[in-house]
Amino acid sequence: MKPKIFIDGEHGTTGLQIRTRMAGRDDVELLSIPEAERRNAKLREDLLNDADVAILCLPDDAAKEAVAMVAGNNSVRIIDTSTAHRVHPDWAYGFAEMDRAQPKKIADARYVANPGCYPTGAIGLIRPLRLAGILPEDYPVTVNAVSGYTGGGKQMIAQMEDAGHPEHISSPHFLYGLPLKHKHVPEMQVHGMLSRAPLFSPSVGKFAQGMIVQVPLYLADLNDHASLGSIHEALVAHYAGQDIVEVVDLKESAALPRVNAVELADTDRMKLYVFGTAGAPHVNLVALLDNLGKGASGAAVQNMDLMLRG
Ligand SMILES: NC(=O)C1=CN([C@@H]2O[C@H](COP(=O)(O)OP(=O)(O)OC[C@H]3O[C@@H](n4cnc5c(N)ncnc54)[C@H](OP(=O)(O)O)[C@@H]3O)[C@@H](O)[C@H]2O)C=CC1
Ligand SMILES: CC(=O)N[C@@H](CCC(=O)OP(=O)(O)O)C(=O)O
Known part of the structure; x- marks a missing residue:
């Protein structure tokens, strides 16, 4: 089964650019939310919980809410592009080249904070x-x-x-x-x-x-x-x-x-x-x-x- 990816905020600037980068890929399944429903909390919660990896492309507060929506679901992993978790001790900092050990830390993490x-x-x-x-x-x-x-x-x-x-x-x-x-x-x-x-x-x-x-x-x-x-x-x-x-x-x-x-x-x-x-x-x-x-x-x-x- 292909891993399921949901980009929460896929119709924003960062989200759209991620979608463009994923366009030609057949090794992942992209879950998508219609643009008109992008702020529908129930639909987002369902999609977030259905994903193997959720990529959050949201303002900080919405990113924190999204993390709370999957808190009880251990199978969902998160990459947060916002500022919300970048110095949080439980999150891996997603800058792979900053240390020799960093790629492995990112690979093993449930929560990854994308750098600014x-x-x-x-x-x-x-x-x-x-x-x-x-x-x-x-x-x-x-x-x-x-x-x-x-x-x-x-x-x-x-x-x-x-x-x-x-x-x-x-x-x-x-x-x-x-x-x-x-x-x-x-x-x-x-x-x-x-x-x-x-x-x-x-x-x-x-x-x-x-x-x-x-x-x-x-x-x-x-x-x-x-x-x-x-x-x-x-x-x-x-x-x-x-x-x-x-x-x-x-x-x-x-x-x-x-x-x-x-x-x-x-x-x-x-x-x-x-x-x-x-x-x-x-x-x-x-x-x-x-x-x-x-x-x-x-x-x-x-x-x-x-x-x-x-
Ligand atoms: N642009 C950049 O160069 C960079 C951005 N980032 C980070 O990425 C994140 C997204 O930024 P960016 O793409 O630039 O922002 P945009 O404003 O372009 O996109 C944000 C998207 O999130 C949606 N959104 C906002 N609030 C909610 C909510 N409560 N529930 C659901 N969807 C919501 C917006 O919808 P709506 O249109 O309705 O507002 C929009 O589609 C931010 O945290 C930013 O700091 C990180 C590095 C660089
Ligand atoms: C030009 C501009 O306004 N840049 C944003 C930083 C980019 C951004 O929003 O990214 P982060 O998620 O990394 O904070 C700012 O200064 O707030």
């Missing part, structure tokens, strides 16, 4: 340097980022694309999260293995999909006389043996005139760069990804596959 889009970039840069002993636990990490506007879901897509929208946004690039309390900070701190909360400043650009996450560092404040080369080596060693996260060659990075935020749009990959000048006091670590790819739907399908293959 910005944290995928930030943790992807920070954690290998913490594990290698280069980045001190209490380093004052700052994270600056720009996302495609699909990161804001159906509501922001309408605000950006519909000039007649009452809350239309005409700006080509804007900062937000100005009180510095963005919902992604806790997972960056916990899975980035940091004792201090990172200072996170997000922004949105007038492009649908794509993301740049930057973590600038002062070399003199790192351990082991860290250099551009040693940081790059640590990242290369961490990501050896997999093909989703690419650490870009130092010479290639040095020759780049710019980084294009949409380069990886419509892919499920992530590129990491170490920028700077040998002998100079600073480096800028940069992650490039699609907020809806490795930042959301691509990672959810990757996690589902790990869970199904055991």
